Amino acid sequence: MSHLDEIQQAILNGRLDAIAELPVPESYRGVTVHADEVDMFEGLESRDKDPRRSLHVDDVPTPELGPxxxxxxxxxxxxxxxxxxxSIFEPxxxxxxLRKYGKLSPLAKRHDLPYHVVGSDLSGVVLRTGAGVHNWKPGDEVVAHCLNVELEGPDGHNDTMLDTEQRIWGFETNFGGLAEIALVKANQLMPKPAHLTWEESASPGLVNSTAYRQLVSRNGADMKQGDVVLIWGASGGLGSYATQYALNGGAIPVCVVSSPEKAEICRKLGAELIIDRTAEGYKFWKNENEQDPKEWQRFGAKIRELTGGEDPDIVFEHPGRETFGASVYAARxxxxxxxxxxxxGYMHQYDNRYLWMNLKRIIGSHFANYRExxxxxxxxxxxxxHPTxxxxxxxxxxxxxxxDVHRNAHQGKVGVLALAPEEGLGVRDEELRAKHLDGINAFRGA
Structure with a gap:
């Protein structure tokens, strides 16, 4: 039996107190991209680039554990x-x-490798902690958020997202969560929700925290009860959490989706005001370079029809280029x-008259700090x-x-099993789970 097999069996059998005594494997399987393949999609449109060609499952050395x-x-x-x-090497x-991070310090140099172990979510069990870690120990069941910060300068000490060395783990750093072992900073760790399975508890991390900061936090839109919130992609990985936060916080979500199936998911969550943008046939762009303000107006009229004449207090934006002009127009x-x-698309265009003359605000929001x-x-x-x-x-x-995510052929979040041999494992609080089973399973099979 390999060291990883021993660790897996200890976790599955509930012998978490034995984890500290088990050897750490010298290597593990991780999902990687390779530096010598960055040009493999040259000449292809983004939509034609296939992650199945670029993502590999490799045996990689376990990184050194730092303070x-x-x-x-x-x-x-x-x-x-x-x-x-x-996976498609964009942007x-x-x-x-990884090269830039590797120049920061001898310890950061570990991340500068010809392969990149990807992934910005995980649920699992702490194997080892480095010097100076006091809040976590081997055997703790955890999830991880993806904010990686150094906090050696002053800028991040009011809001860690403003740290000059702020990075997204598994994207701008190596040794990510799509693997059997991951390396994180201890201040990325949080307790695993006891009523959820491993795969359910792994799925909210990045998008849930992002939606919280973007919509609820004072660093984002600072949503209050009664706010009308326009949510693009309201049944997707990010929008589904925004929809839940709006409903949970006493706001009024207006959910924009692209199919009847996605509309039904929003109704399952409790939303009532829904726009199927495909059925309505909105075309915000006349061509590659010119938007159509009449379509903005038609969209705004639809929102007011649903809300009883009110425009959105908050627009929850993430599609970008395709929708941003309509978003700026539609906000109250x-x-x-x-x-x-x-x-x-990153290059947004909008009519600035609707922004400045109507005293609207655009706020940039990126992931979340540890507290959020x-x-x-x-x-x-x-x-x-609930997880989605x-x-x-x-x-x-x-x-x-x-x-599937690249082609938008999914709903909510898509999970990946690592050391968990099958779905449904890891639940510690069956009573709480039973109370919320419908919410937990709202996206299953969608």
């Missing part, structure tokens, strides 16, 4: 858009991030457009916000899972 860090045995992980971007190959006077991504991530995870653990897992793949199927 303030932890090695985690990964039971499950999940796919995020940053893994898709990594730039992530090896540029004095309203807020809060953006965290640009999945349809902790609060978001706490709400998951209490059963007030729709489907789970094996580690060997990660390329297909990333392709």
């Amino acid at each position: 303030g860090e932890a090695l985690v045995a990964v039971m499950a992980s999940a796919i995020n858009y940053n893994t898709v971007w990594t 730039i190959p992530t090896f540029k991030f 006077k004095g309203g807020t457009i809060v953006t965290c991504a640009s999945t349809s 991530s902790w609060e978001a995870n706490r709400l998951i653990a209490k059963g007030l916000i 897992l729709s489907k789970t793949y094996s580690l060997e199927e990660t390329g297909q899972a990333a392709l």
Whole structure:
């Protein structure tokens, strides 16, 4: 039996107190991209780039454990858009991030390798902790958020997202969560929600924390009760959490989706005001270079039809180029457009008259700090916000899972099993789970 097999069996048999005595494996399987393949999709449109070609499952050496860090045995992980971007080498190959990080210190040099172990979510069990770690020990069941910070300068000590050395783990750093073992900083760790399976608890991390900061936190839109919140992609990995936070916080979500099936998912979550943008036939762009303000107006009229004449107080933006002009137009006077991504393109265009003359605000929001991530995870653990897992793949199927997300052929979040041999394992609080089973399973089979 290999060392990894021993660790897996100890976890599955509940012998977590034995973890500290088991040897750490010298290597493990991880999902990687290779530096010598960054040009493999040259000449192809983004939509034609296939993550199944670029994502590999390799046996890689276990990294050295540094001060303030932890090695985690990964039971499950999940796919995020940053893994898709990594796999198609857009907007730039992530090896540029690793090279830059590697110049920071001798310890950071570990990350600058000709392969990149990807993934920005995990649930699992702490194997070892480095010098100076006091809050976590081997055998602790954990999830990890993806904020990697150094905090050696002053800028990040009010909001760690502003640290000059802020990075996204598994995207801008190596040794990510789509693997059997992951390397994290100890201040990325949070308690695993006891009523969830390994794959369910792995899936919220990145998107749940992102949605919390973007919509709820004072660093984002600072949503209040009664706010009308326009949510693009409201049944997707990010939007599904925004929809839950709006409903949970007493706001009024207006959910924009692209099919009747996605509309039904929003209704399952409790949303009532839904726009099927495909059925309505909105075409915000006349051509590659020119938008159509009449379509913005038609879209705004539809929102007011649903809300009884009210425009959105908050627009929850992440598609980017395709929708941003409509978002700026649609927000109410004095309203807020809060953006965290640009999945349809980074170069936004909008009519600035609607912004400045109506005193609207655009807020940039990127992931979340430790406190925000902790609060978001706490709400998951209490059963007030639920995971949106729709489907789970094996580690060997990660390329297909990333392709599904790349082609928007998924709902909610897509999970990946690592050391967990099957779905359904890891539940410690069956009573709490039973109370929320419908919410937990809302996206299953979608």
